[in-house]
Amino acid sequence: MSDYETANIVGTPHLEGTYVSEMDMWPFEAQELNRIYPFYDNLRAGRFTTTKCRDCGHIAFPPQVICPKCWSENLEWVDLPKKAKVVAITETQAGAPLGFPPPLIMAWLTFGEGTPLKHLLGRLVNCKEGEVKEGDEVQFVSFEVPAHPMEIKRDVKECKRVYYAFEPVKK
Amino acid sequence: MAQKKNAVIVGGGTSKFGVRQATILDMVQEAAVACAEDIPGLKPADIDGLIIATTMAGRHSSALNTAPLVVHRLGLSPTSICIRLDTLCAGSNSAVIVAKGLVESGIAEVILVTGAEKVYLPQRWETNYTQLAVNDHDWDSAMGLGVPPPFFAMIARMHMKKYGTTKEQMAHVSVTNYNYGTDSPKGHFGGRTLTMKEALEARIIAEPFGLYDCCPLSDGASAIIIASEERAKAMTDRPLVYLRGTGQHATHSMSAGWPGDTLAEWPHLKVAGETAYKNAGLTPKDIDVAQTHDCFTISEIIELEELGFCKKGEGGPFVASGAIGIGGAIPTNTDGGLLVYGHPFGASGARQAIEICKQLQGRALHQVKDAAFGLTHNLSGTCAQHTVVVYGREPVS
Numbered sequence: 001m002s003d004y005e006t007a008n009i010v011g012t013p014h015l016e017g018t019y020v021s022e023m024d025m026w027p028f029e030a031q032e033l034n035r036i037y038p039f040y041d042n043l044r045a046g047r048f049t050t051t052k053c054r055d056c057g058h059i060a061f062p063p064q065v066i067c068p069k070c071w072s073e074n075l076e077w078v079d080l081p082k083k084a085k086v087v088a089i090t091e092t093q094a095g096a097p098l099g100f101p102p103p104l105i106m107a108w109l110t111f112g113e114g115t116p117l118k119h120l121l122g123r124l125v126n127c128k129e130g131e132v133k134e135g136d137e138v139q140f141v142s143f144e145v146p147a148h149p150m151e152i153k154r155d156v157k158e159c160k161r162v163y164y165a166f167e168p169v170k171k
Numbered sequence: 172m173a174q175k176k177n178a179v180i181v182g183g184g185t186s187k188f189g190v191r192q193a194t195i196l197d198m199v200q201e202a203a204v205a206c207a208e209d210i211p212g213l214k215p216a217d218i219d220g221l222i223i224a225t226t227m228a229g230r231h232s233s234a235l236n237t238a239p240l241v242v243h244r245l246g247l248s249p250t251s252i253c254i255r256l257d258t259l260c261a262g263s264n265s266a267v268i269v270a271k272g273l274v275e276s277g278i279a280e281v282i283l284v285t286g287a288e289k290v291y292l293p294q295r296w297e298t299n300y301t302q303l304a305v306n307d308h309d310w311d312s313a314m315g316l317g318v319p320p321p322f323f324a325m326i327a328r329m330h331m332k333k334y335g336t337t338k339e340q341m342a343h344v345s346v347t348n349y350n351y352g353t354d355s356p357k358g359h360f361g362g363r364t365l366t367m368k369e370a371l372e373a374r375i376i377a378e379p380f381g382l383y384d385c386c387p388l389s390d391g392a393s394a395i396i397i398a399s400e401e402r403a404k405a406m407t408d409r410p411l412v413y414l415r416g417t418g419q420h421a422t423h424s425m426s427a428g429w430p431g432d433t434l435a436e437w438p439h440l441k442v443a444g445e446t447a448y449k450n451a452g453l454t455p456k457d458i459d460v461a462q463t464h465d466c467f468t469i470s471e472i473i474e475l476e477e478l479g480f481c482k483k484g485e486g487g488p489f490v491a492s493g494a495i496g497i498g499g500a501i502p503t504n505t506d507g508g509l510l511v512y513g514h515p516f517g518a519s520g521a522r523q524a525i526e527i528c529k530q531l532q533g534r535a536l537h538q539v540k541d542a543a544f545g546l547t548h549n550l551s552g553t554c555a556q557h558t559v560v561v562y563g564r565e566p567v568s
Binding site: 061 | 302
């Protein structure tokens with residue numbers, strides 16, 4: 001019990017720094033745990049993708065298992081635009097969710113006329129507070145996030161994970 | 172088919188809202204007693220249906236299948252309906268819509284609608300984690316969208332840029348709501364006052380919001396009785412307050428699906444409002460008093476626009492003109508609203524319903540003279556869904 005008594009971590013002590021899934025901040029990305037895993041595989045390859053309906057042509061975001069317009073299951077993966085314009089920006093110093101180091105910078109992004117993705121709330125990384133201004137261009141970037149244990153039949157495997165955000169376009 | 176009945180709100184009450192040393196079930200019991208004090212003679216045996224609205228029960232209290240727990244604690248024995256309902260901040264307002272349908276169709280006669288949240292458990296900081304799960308966890312939340320201030324701050328900035336709304340105009344909302352809510356002893360900030368100077372000089376939470384532009388996250392519970400007209404007449408001598416019309420509209424769960432041109436336009440609220448007005452046989456001009464979802468000062472400003480109380484883009488000057496005060500064009504959040512009475516998500520809609528019930532019965536603390544029609548509104552999620560209920564002293568003819 002000495003670890004229990006001396007553990008200097010925030011939260012429920014006996015979890016020793018790991019947290020139960022309902023407090024996990026990233027998706028279950030492994031093939032064994034969801035049906036849109038190609039999105040995450042594509043992230044690893046530096047691609048920003050989603051599903052397009054082969055029947056009606058609708059492009060959904062986030063990617064789905066069925067088309068939300070016609071409920072067809074006949075979908076294909078397509079690439080999304082990787083550059084966006086910052087319309088509004090918000091920088092959080094206090095009160096950001098744990099695991100998101102301050103300043104947590106989020107922006108309302110638009111992707112331009114004729115793109116399947118009209119707008120999106122996006123986190124900005126690789127920049128300092130005050131560096132990105134309204135009207136600036138940002139670009140898609142993917143990165144590793146903490147892995148997560150998952151139970152597959154009787155084995156516990158490690159689910160390696162990635163996620164994406166946006167960063168300033170170097171001028 | 173049997174003739175449609177009329178559904179009315181008989182009365183209701185709340186627990187003390189705030190950071191509470193009490194469990195969710197403790198507070199539901201407090202709310203039930205407050206409800207019974209408001210409807211003298213109300214007994215558990217009178218109630219044939221229960222709807223408990225909560226979001227956090229399960230994450231912050233181990234109370235996932237909440238309805239039976241409430242049945243046991245309140246000594247109920249429902250025969251018509253016994254459910255938990257979750258639409259986050261609109262929970263008990265959604266429950267009013269369900270109760271209305273059940274009573275009007277004759278399935279239920281007397282329904283207890285209660286909403287409750289215990290958020291600050293087991294540790295205060297954990298609420299920031301839970302917020303990731305009440306948004307779209309795998310998408311917006313993984314971008315860091317947890318607590319609402321940053322999102323609504325962007326909404327405010329866009330409204331300021333596009334329509335010229337100012338921080339002073341937003342402060343008019345918080346000062347007005349404090350003038351109302353200071354007299355609500357059970358409110359989170361009951362007893363406190365606020366001046367324009369204090370509002371404008373408060374510490375910044377997320378630019379342009381100062382502390383008083385943001386509602387608190389509260390523990391608390393509220394309870395109301397929705398009954399058929401016939402049963403209500405037997406329960407109370409007060410004027411009856413009819414549930415005239417409702418509207419609920421959702422368009423998306425995460426930002427990619429936002430329906431507006433910018434964040435300053437809330438077309439989904441406009442649709443919910445128009446649906447409720449149509450069902451109620453009324454227009455915005457008919458409404459005498461409103462309880463709208465003032466989670467932030469900018470929210471109340473945009474809601475007044477989209478609900479048709481002023482022109483789009485003119486919400487700022489409208490609130491600054493005194494329109495939301497007693498004697499104004501549309502007195503709003505007359506019990507202090509979310510900003511002052513507090514915001515235990517699932518409990519807020521029923522809290523609003525209590526205030527509208529009192530206003531239309533002529534017994535509110537800040538009474539709007541001859542109020543005949545009232546409106547409640549909640550937004551929920553990252554402004555993804557809107558819920559509107561219209562009340563009146565007469566049923567729809």
